[in-house]
Amino acid sequence: MTAIPEQRILLIIGGGIAAYKTLDLIRRLRERGFFVRAVMTESAQRFVTKLAVESLTGSRVFDDLFALTEDSSMGHIELSRDADLLVVAPATADIIAKMAHGLANDLASTMLLATDKKILVAPAMNLRMWLHPATQRNAAILQNDGVVFAGPENGGMACGEYGPGRMSEPLAILAAIEQVLASGTRIPLPADFSGNQEAADVLAGRRVLVTSGPTREPIDPVRYIANRSSGKQGHAIAAAAAAASADVVLVSGPVALADPLGIRTIHVETARDMVRQVEAALPVDIFVGVAAVADWRVAETAPEKIKKDPKQEACLTLVENPDILAALGRRSKDRPALVVGFAAESEELVENAQAKLTAKNCDMIVANDVSRASGVLGGENNKVLILTKNGKESWPWMTKQEVARRLVARLAAMLAETGR
Numbered sequence: 001m002t003a004i005p006e007q008r009i010l011l012i013i014g015g016g017i018a019a020y021k022t023l024d025l026i027r028r029l030r031e032r033g034f035f036v037r038a039v040m041t042e043s044a045q046r047f048v049t050k051l052a053v054e055s056l057t058g059s060r061v062f063d064d065l066f067a068l069t070e071d072s073s074m075g076h077i078e079l080s081r082d083a084d085l086l087v088v089a090p091a092t093a094d095i096i097a098k099m100a101h102g103l104a105n106d107l108a109s110t111m112l113l114a115t116d117k118k119i120l121v122a123p124a125m126n127l128r129m130w131l132h133p134a135t136q137r138n139a140a141i142l143q144n145d146g147v148v149f150a151g152p153e154n155g156g157m158a159c160g161e162y163g164p165g166r167m168s169e170p171l172a173i174l175a176a177i178e179q180v181l182a183s184g185t186r187i188p189l190p191a192d193f194s195g196n197q198e199a200a201d202v203l204a205g206r207r208v209l210v211t212s213g214p215t216r217e218p219i220d221p222v223r224y225i226a227n228r229s230s231g232k233q234g235h236a237i238a239a240a241a242a243a244a245s246a247d248v249v250l251v252s253g254p255v256a257l258a259d260p261l262g263i264r265t266i267h268v269e270t271a272r273d274m275v276r277q278v279e280a281a282l283p284v285d286i287f288v289g290v291a292a293v294a295d296w297r298v299a300e301t302a303p304e305k306i307k308k309d310p311k312q313e314a315c316l317t318l319v320e321n322p323d324i325l326a327a328l329g330r331r332s333k334d335r336p337a338l339v340v341g342f343a344a345e346s347e348e349l350v351e352n353a354q355a356k357l358t359a360k361n362c363d364m365i366v367a368n369d370v371s372r373a374s375g376v377l378g379g380e381n382n383k384v385l386i387l388t389k390n391g392k393e394s395w396p397w398m399t400k401q402e403v404a405r406r407l408v409a410r411l412a413a414m415l416a417e418t419g420r
Ligand SMILES: Cc1cc2nc3c(=O)[nH]c(=O)nc-3n(C[C@H](O)[C@H](O)[C@H](O)COP(=O)(O)O)c2cc1C
Pocket: 013, 014, 015, 016, 017, 018, 041, 042, 043, 044, 091, 092, 093, 094, 095, 124, 125, 126, 129
């Protein structure tokens, strides 16, 4: 996609080793026609020079909160006002913590606070720093605030370890930037909760049960069958329902996300664990099955690690897992007033989703394209097709948080119509 000329990115560079990749990001943004203005933290300047960033952006780098006299027309408020999107890359654990808690003690953090523009962060840090509960809590706060995350990815670290925390590649960050810009540039202020006051009027005190993430089906004590679901969409829906005053239970498979604040989160591994916890949470008013539940499990989990045997072909016998969505849709006792399923399809999206709506007796199917090319699985954005008994509707690309907010508003309206 080519950028609409004059789209302006305010790029905040934090003090991480991945700052060298940000130089390439600047180059790629400029190639697409974006205007890039950069702000560097003091630490960032220990990793890459202002000169390199100025050469690549073609404009001066800002780094001093108190330098108004140098260029009074570009104070911190003007800098963020002038931008269409704020991008933080690399987003250090320190910047993420400051953003989550509203600190503003340097130019970068002050601008991140003094803006109503969307913010995209590309975290980069050692995996222990990323997985630390403090960072996970901070990241969850930012996600709830509507900050979009590009990455981090799993991978080798500069420190020699392997795991989550590696900054996404410049092209992936660029794709995320283009998607965010395509869905508008402003974060709605809390007072203007995208019309969700009406949702809150309906959902206050109503019980909403959401499943999220993948399941893991063990093969032996060390191996399992799983899928690429990140849980981002399911967790966002749980958070949006809670923000609309619902009493939410989230049943989550193994994900690298923090439990959403204020939501009872139950952690499970297998599809059968998930079924048990879903049934234990009934009755509920709305069930939203977002989890990518494994269709199959291994017929018999080996009690010990399976050894290689050159004389014999390795063979797994799979049996079908229980279908949680169909079981809830077809329940006679305690059927939720609304049963909503997600259909992750990589081909024939509409046909497959339509078949699922009928076969599983659902009130709504949210279909999304999970082919590798779509970038939906594990990504920050989603493009969904909503199918109900009354017809279908295609929503544009938007962040998973926006899909969640809109979906919750829609479900509240549908629940009000049922009169239950
Ligand atoms: C060699 C080196 C590499 C570092 N890499 C990272 C990193 O990748 N991510 C991170 O969050 N912090 C990293 N740090 C620590 C940050 O530089 C430090 O927390 C700093 O205060 C961040 O400042 P800033 O957030 O204002 O840019 C690193 C420090 C050193 C010395």
